[in-house]
Amino acid sequence: MRKATKNNLVTCGITLGFFVIFGILSMTGVLGSQLSGLLIPIGIYIILAISLNLTVGVLGELSLGHAGFMCVGAYVGGIFSIITQDTINPSWLRMILALVIGGLAAAIFGLLIGIPVLRLRGDYLAIVTLGFGEIVKAIANNIYIAMDKNGLHFSFAASITDIDAATKTDVTAGPLGMKAPQDTNLILVVVVLMICLVALMTFIDSRTGRACMAIRDNYIAAQSVGINVTKYRLIAFVVSAAIAGVAGVLYSHSITSLVSKKFDYNLSILILVFVVLGGLGSLRGSVIATIILYALPEIFRELGDYRMLIYAIVLILMMIFNNAPSFIMLRERIGASAPVQKIKSIFVRKKNTAGGAE
Amino acid sequence: MAENIKVAENTVPMLEVKSLSIQFGGLHAVDGLNMKIRKGQLYGLIGPNGAGKTTVFNMLTGVYKPTSGVIMLDGENITGKPAIVINRAGIARTFQNIRLFKNMSVLDNVKAGLHNHTKYTAIEGVLRLPRYFKEEKRTTEKAMELLKVFELDGEAEHLAANLPYGKQRKLEIARALATDPKLLLLDEPAAGMNPNETAELMQTIHFVRDSFDMTILLIEHDMKLVSGICEELTVLNFGQELAQGETSAVLNDPKVITAYLGE
Numbered sequence: 379m380r381k382a383t384k385n386n387l388v389t390c391g392i393t394l395g396f397f398v399i400f401g402i403l404s405m406t407g408v409l410g411s412q413l414s415g416l417l418i419p420i421g422i423y424i425i426l427a428i429s430l431n432l433t434v435g436v437l438g439e440l441s442l443g444h445a446g447f448m449c450v451g452a453y454v455g456g457i458f459s460i461i462t463q464d465t466i467n468p469s470w471l472r473m474i475l476a477l478v479i480g481g482l483a484a485a486i487f488g489l490l491i492g493i494p495v496l497r498l499r500g501d502y503l504a505i506v507t508l509g510f511g512e513i514v515k516a517i518a519n520n521i522y523i524a525m526d527k528n529g530l531h532f533s534f535a536a537s538i539t540d541i542d543a544a545t546k547t548d549v550t551a552g553p554l555g556m557k558a559p560q561d562t563n564l565i566l567v568v569v570v571l572m573i574c575l576v577a578l579m580t581f582i583d584s585r586t587g588r589a590c591m592a593i594r595d596n597y598i599a600a601q602s603v604g605i606n607v608t609k610y611r612l613i614a615f616v617v618s619a620a621i622a623g624v625a626g627v628l629y630s631h632s633i634t635s636l637v638s639k640k641f642d643y644n645l646s647i648l649i650l651v652f653v654v655l656g657g658l659g660s661l662r663g664s665v666i667a668t669i670i671l672y673a674l675p676e677i678f679r680e681l682g683d684y685r686m687l688i689y690a691i692v693l694i695l696m697m698i699f700n701n702a703p704s705f706i707m708l709r710e711r712i713g714a715s716a717p718v719q720k721i722k723s724i725f726v727r728k729k730n731t732a733g734g735a736e
Numbered sequence: 737m738a739e740n741i742k743v744a745e746n747t748v749p750m751l752e753v754k755s756l757s758i759q760f761g762g763l764h765a766v767d768g769l770n771m772k773i774r775k776g777q778l779y780g781l782i783g784p785n786g787a788g789k790t791t792v793f794n795m796l797t798g799v800y801k802p803t804s805g806v807i808m809l810d811g812e813n814i815t816g817k818p819a820i821v822i823n824r825a826g827i828a829r830t831f832q833n834i835r836l837f838k839n840m841s842v843l844d845n846v847k848a849g850l851h852n853h854t855k856y857t858a859i860e861g862v863l864r865l866p867r868y869f870k871e872e873k874r875t876t877e878k879a880m881e882l883l884k885v886f887e888l889d890g891e892a893e894h895l896a897a898n899l900p901y902g903k904q905r906k907l908e909i910a911r912a913l914a915t916d917p918k919l920l921l922l923d924e925p926a927a928g929m930n931p932n933e934t935a936e937l938m939q940t941i942h943f944v945r946d947s948f949d950m951t952i953l954l955i956e957h958d959m960k961l962v963s964g965i966c967e968e969l970t971v972l973n974f975g976q977e978l979a980q981g982e983t984s985a986v987l988n989d990p991k992v993i994t995a996y997l998g999e
Contacts, residue, residue: 381893577862580861580862580863580864581858581861581862584856584858584861584862584868584872585851585854585856585858585861585871585872585875586858586861586862587861588840588844588847588848588851589848589851591837591839591840591844591848592837592840592848592851594839595836595837595838595839595840596835596836596837596838598799598831598835599831599835599836599837599911600837600848601799601819601820601823602797602819602823602828602829602831602835602912603823603828603848603849603851603911603912603914603915604820604823604824604851604852604915605820605848605851605852606820607820613858659839
């Protein structure tokens with residue numbers, strides 16, 4: 379088996395294992411309701427982190443507006459679900475359609491931003507995505523949509539007045555946000571997460587992913603071997619945006635009241651922190667960093683403000699653990715040490731005997 | 737009939753450059769260069785520092801757009817075309833300061849060079865359709881073949897950045913050859929090499945020319961390498977052609993000696 383394939387399988391195993399173990403713990407009641415409630419957001423944030431890793435780690439472009447794409451997906455998916463709540467049943471079919479539509483909407487925005495910006499070299503993408511995130515948030519904060527028997531009503535001014543009160547349904551009400559149906563559950567999140575994870579792995583480990591990494595490593599050399607630089611940057615960026623949109627749909631269907639304030643600059647930076655600390659280009663790193671860094675402040679909630687102190691210390695430790703030469707050596711030594719090798723050899727032998735039986 | 741073909745081969749040069757010029761503001765970096773390279777030739781472009789040699793390469797590969805002049809590759813006009821179009825037309829190059837894909841494996845570097853010869857779409861790759869496996873297998877085999885030629889197959893899984901200097905140079909040539917070019921441009925291939933490595937490089941270049949049936953144009957400062965392998969030379973000085981012709985004749989030209997050593 380190839381090294382890349384093996385690595386990918388381990389990452390899938392870790393991710394799936396985490397959710398299976400903690401899902402069972404939460405079902406049997408061992409895990410408190412507070413911690414059980416973390417599983418869905420962790421899954422959603424992992425999707426966001428791995429999708430951002432495609433832009434930042436594989437393509438080598440800085441994006442500071444990932445929350446903006448999530449916001450597009452959350453609102454478009456949410457609006458779709460509210461409008462079709464009575465017409466499309468069962469709910470799982472509606473949810474799948476919402477995921478597809480939310481992802482497509484985010485992809486279209488990614489394309490619109492990418493076409494002008496990704497032709498340029500430099501930090502323009504960071505600047506433009508930063509602005510995009512704020513613009514999307516502001517629009518979502520000021521849009522009013524309501525529905526009655528005559529159809530949909532839009533307004534950017536204030537709540538909608540000329541509406542048939544008897545059949546009125548609010549879709550989204552500006553700063554008050556919207557209430558999408560609660561169609562997200564843990565199994566759906568894990569299924570979508572695994573699909574996104576595997577799709578990203580196969581994307582990276584293909585001709586397309588190689589082209590993206592070649593562009594990241596050396597723009598001029600990539601052109602000199604005939605790689606269409608703009609095309610592959612665009613493909614990777616749009617895929618990244620689409621997956622963020624899908625995460626947004628899951629998010630808007632998992633909380634009782636969605637407000638646009640959530641999708642601010644801090645959220646984009648938080649996701650970027652997950653990606654950078656997990657290791658650029660490493661999907662497994664993004665998964666693990668997201669689990670640790672998202673769960674940590676919640677676990678230490680009783681400590682009040684001190685928990686941010688612990689958070690900071692963990693951030694620094696992760697930086698050192700990933701980058702300091704002495705730690706890298708220590709990790710290699712642990713990997714080569716007798717007990718670890720013994721455990722590894724057990725797995726290898728198992729596989730060999732299984733292969734022999736076939 | 738056979739004679740006709742031979743005549744045709746002789747009359748259409750692999751690369752023909754006619755009065756090629758480029759200006760950066762008021763500076764005439766290259767001024768009215770003419771050059772004709774036959775198929776299978778080993779051709780040298782030399783000159784003192786700042787003579788405009790790399791600028792010529794950048795125009796030939798589409799990094800710069802010439803101000804005037806014509807570039808014909810195997811009878812096809814490629815003047816001012818974008819870099820990827822020129823690569824597909826059949827020019828590949830290496831760089832003076834090595835430009836590898838440093839954080840990718842040695843094998844993946846060559847596979848990236850085979851990009852346009854790996855024929856499956858992004859969607860086929862993500863969904864792992866049969867064509868992905870077929871093409872990926874073929875690409876890997878071809879890349880390994882190329883690595884074997886340059887004796888890099890043992891390091892296929894290493895990161896390109898971890899290779900020693902001489903092997904990085906070889907990998908760059910392997911990657912350029914992966915694009916299946918008609919004309920290979922080598923920009924100072926012996927820069928930073930010791931005499932042993934240079935001698936080995938000369939063998940490699942000869943080998944590439946013979947076994948890949950390649951036409952090679954190279955920029956070099958190492959006179960031992962130039963006189964050892966180049967069949968014809970063009971000497972540039974301050975953007976203008978100083979001398980042209982067979983290697984031994986050019987290198988003994990008093991004008992050339994003056995340009996290099998001073999009065």
